[in-house]
Amino acid sequence: MTNAIQTREIQYTAADGSTLIGYYAAPENSQAIAGVIVAPEWWGRNEYTEQRARELAGHGYAALAIDMYGDKKVTTDAKQAYEWMMQTFEDTETIVTRASAALATLAQQTEVNADNVTSAKIRSLGKTNKAYAKGDLTLDVPVGTKSIVIACPADKTGP
Secondary structure (H helix, E strand, O other), X not given: OOOOEEEEEEEEEOOOOOEEEEEEEEEOOOOOEOEEEEOOOOOEOXXXXXXXXXXXXXOOOEEEEOOOOOOOOEOOOHHHHHHHHHHHHHOXXXXXHHHHHHHHHHHOOOOEOOOOOOOOOOOOOHHHHHHHHHOOOXXXXXXXXXXXXXXXXXXXXXX
């Protein structure tokens, strides 16, 4: 089933002061629906990550492709991607702070059912998932089960 979708960029700020620009896609309906965080590969929030958000929206989810580097940085150069990734992981709180901001931003969207929030396994951003599992990733939204999950765009085969 494919739904008509709407898309927009959403600017949000992490607690560390970073300006982040997510790509949001959701079905065109008025019903509150489940939300999905789409974590980027090390290249940054690129067209592939945005495509995955649109695909999820077409299947009935609200999806936010998140910006982990700030200012919507994206590259195709492996050296640059490595440099940004290392800067992001230099302080262990950076990724937790930015992922928390993305989750809170997603939960604030009118199309998202924020009554229940959870996360799923992340392969490309394993530290985020580990932080969430340990309780280091705190959310300013209620925590429950089935409304917001975290998905990895690199996982092309599914769960």
